[in-house]
Amino acid sequence: MRLPHNVPDFLGAVLSIAAGVLVSLEAYRLRAYSLSRYVGDHTLPAILGLVFVLLGAALLVHSFRNEERAKAPPSPHRTSLLLCLALLGAYCLLIDIVGYLTATLIVSAFLFRVVGRYGWGTAIVLAAVLTGCLYVVFIMWLQISFPTGFFL
Amino acid sequence: MDTLHLLLAGFAQAITPENLLMAALGALVGTFVGVLPGLGPTSAISILLPVTAVLEPTQGIIMLAGIYYGAMYGGSTTAILLNIPGEISSVPTCLDGYPLAKKGKGGPALGISAIASFAAGILGVVGLVCFAPILADQALKFGPPEYFALMILALTLMVSLSGGSLIKAFLMGAFGYTLSLVGLGPSSGMPRFDYGIPLLDGGFDMISIIIGLFAIAEVLKGIGEKRLATVIGAPGNVYPSKSDWKKSAAPTIRGGLVGFFLGLLPGCSAAITSFLAYDLEKKVSKHPEQFGKGAIEGVAAPEAANNATSSAGFIPLFSLGIPSSPPLAILLAGFMIYGLTPGPVLFEQHPAFVWTVIASMFVGNAMLLVLNLPLVWVWVKLTKVPYGIMAPVILMFCTIGAYSVRNSLFDVAVAFAFGGLGYLFYTYRWPVVPLVLCFILGPLLEESFIQTMVMSSGDVAIVLQRPISLVILLAAAALMLVSLALNRRTQKRVREERQRGADVA
Known part of the structure; x- marks a missing residue:
């Protein structure tokens, strides 16, 4: 299996997608309390859930590209x-x-x-x-x- | 004429002994914290923000503005003497400031930096007096769709605040928005994202998050790098010579103009304008080969641009409620602590407050010059305080800052947790400013969006049908393109300077 070039970004992308799923689930729960289908406390969470998943996927793809390898600055302390x-x-x-x-x-x-x-x-x-x-x-x-x- | 009367009334208020004291204290304390190696204006304001919470709104904001200017000047001091730019906007100052300091001309460089900052700051404040009320007057015609469009415009700032990866910047922005949603929902009143934990029903306090992400993370960075403060040689006389004056006058004016006019655009940060001013100066100079080796013009121009942009940034902040730089985003949080929402109605509802603050900026700028030139030796000595003493002291201040806003230990825990997160974000280059910006703007965006949708019975196209909101959206698109181009250019320059050995904090 091909490993990502940028492991920290890969992990960040996975966490972002997971966050997107969590936020979308919360939006779905909140939908029950709204009077309108499109307007209510669930609207922004729903949009954010989508944004997390889409951008997380984009970062995931990016983390496999051989452009810039993120390296943690060595901390001797x-x-x-x-x-x-x-x-x-x-x-x-x-x-x-x-x-x-x-x-x-x-x-x-x-x-x-x-x-x-x-x-x-x-x-x-x-x-x-x-x-x-x-x-x-x-x-x-x-x-x-x-x-x-x-x-x- | 009205503006002049209001400004004069503001001056009458600003020069009351209490307010003068607050401006002086703010400038002093801001410089004090800004001078500490590694602590830029953003961290300085984050640390000191809760301290101002005990004051009444006008005094608190006057002190904050003083802290802002003071911290900016303090940042230049470390850039010149230690080659440590607190923020990217101070990198051009390092390029010639540090070589000057190495030649024993750190004093004149600091002096020119203070004078150029003062002159440009005054230019910026004059612009604020002229432009902000006009902009705010137009903005009074705003309804929910216009506010929603304005929030979209604010999103374009993410490009200039991204610090590299746009995907990461937008993801951090989404994280900020999500954090702002924790608590009771505005339309149903039901708890959101609380997962059965009652402490989360009140939502996160923005000060705890800011203190964690900036101040505590900064201390952790210092510990991780085993930061030590070392000063090179004696800086020499702080008062510039006649020839230094002659060389710096034109660069100061040019830098100030570049900084001010570009600084009017939300999304055009001080980092962009200071680099542009430096490059412009190098291009028009008869001796471009001296730049990078200790040319005083290379200090005057970026410092003037930096400060003019900082002052110009108050125009979109006061009139539209859009912060165009990280320190201004923290200042916006400061406004909100006092229950004041910057934006069109601020001039209408709190004219005395706004004009007092504007007048106190003149006073604060003058005070900075008067206090800092003779005190430069004190600041130089301060940089010698060992980090091993400063770090625990700052951490204890951060604890008090996070606790004192709501008297809650939960907020302290949040600040510490975000401190750890902030360190990780720094290590793996995830920009934190978009997170803070979106956390602050989140509730405003949601409110304007819901109101717009209710107004239009669920048709978001209303934003495109109203002339003002349409113009704002077009401006957002144009700014996005300009910011992308300028940002790319600035990133390239920062990379070049990093390769040459500049230590960009």
């Missing part, structure tokens, strides 16, 4: 990147559990360690300064209310 994304995900959960300030202190210390490669001592000091500044500006001065967590 992929581990830092993935760790950073994982930390951000953990941050979302932590804010709800331990509250905004504690979560910010913990996660920013890890971020300074991962991104800046500082020692733990420096990372914790930087995190404490950052959290303190955010507290003064956004909580004390601008009065934004953040989650306080389960313990408060």
Whole structure:
């Protein structure tokens, strides 16, 4: 079987066609709530479903052409990147559990360690300064209310 | 005469101490963020947009306009001193700005860049005063079919914002439209695309998506590339010499005119005009061989064109509600946060607001010049802040920005998710601006489409039967062709410069 020249575009095309099918199914579901056949909440989803499928198919064909091979820029720091994304995900959960300030202190210390490669001592000091500044500006001065967590 | 009175009233309002402070703060903060390596005007405005949400509309928009101009200037600073153009429109500035910096003439290059930007910005604002009300006056005759045609016209922007593959640009646009559909349907009130998840009933917040796609993705890019800020040598005196003035005057005027008149066309971005202005200058110069080696004219012309286009972009934005560049698309989101929909009725319904903002652009431009020339050393020092410190700080600001709009952790999660997606899009060259543009325009397109169809009992041909909508559609077709041609030319030039070693962010 002939493999596509541009695998990322090929995958993008497949995802686009899948999205087109999903959007069309939703349009079909919404059709039941519309008074008119052509006008209603289903109209734009129906058009978009078609656009996704047609353009996805065009990209699929294009991905087999030997024009330009998309290559991901080599990232020697992929581990830092993935760790950073994982930390951000953990941050979302932590804010709800331990509250905004504690979560910010913990996660920013890890971020300074991962991104800046500082020692733990420096990372914790930087995190404490950052959290303190955010507290003064956004909580004390601008009065934004953040989650306080389960313990408060 | 009315326009003049309104403008004077706008000035009276713009120079109140609070509004002056907002313009100054916006210009300063915008430059501050724009100067950070790798953060262009779009990312700068995305990061700072939620910060302005605590202000009242006029002050908020004045600050945003200041941030916009400041970030544009900040982008030029990194282009000249570090050879890092925040956006493609700054690439021509790098071509001669960086060689000048290497020769120890970075200061005069920054000075000329600020002065050329100021002069062209003023030209653009004068044009805004003259043209926007006329355009908006005509646009008052618009009904749903005309608005629908206008939305089609806005779609032509996708060509200039595609950054390469048109198929990918249109697919990203479709993705943006789809995201805008999540939530309650406008005609039935039934939830769409919620898949039984109640959090999705409220739809996605556009700020979270913008912060994710631009600001967080930018930080991730920096981490992926292990970005470091390094400044070359001392930039020298920032005030240009007499000979620099003499050499730059005509290129500034030419660049400003090219930037302004082409910038009036929706779809003609600052990237296109700055390259055109640079090439024009090279063609009319008596010493074209000096271009690329440190010709001050090569800084003045693209900078003037860039800023004139940025100012001219406010004309279709204010009068038609069409953003012609990525930063303006984010500004449009800013307008919407305050419940203001740019377009024909904006001049009619909120004249005081519009004219205050226009007047504050004069003030903001002047302030930028006054503040930035003496402060250039501060900006140079700022580029030395290690990325390892800046990245976590920006991420924490992004979290607050995403959270503060609706006080929702769901929005924070969305911002982070789109940050990851944005990084993938960047890696595999899927343009994100069409997504944002269509996400913003999605509800307007759907509303105008449904109203048009109801009005015509389901016959979409009504758009072709009404003169104004027909003219808009013809203009859309013409613009599409012009944009395609200009875009192809700009892509070719960018490729050439990449091959010569320019680091296009």
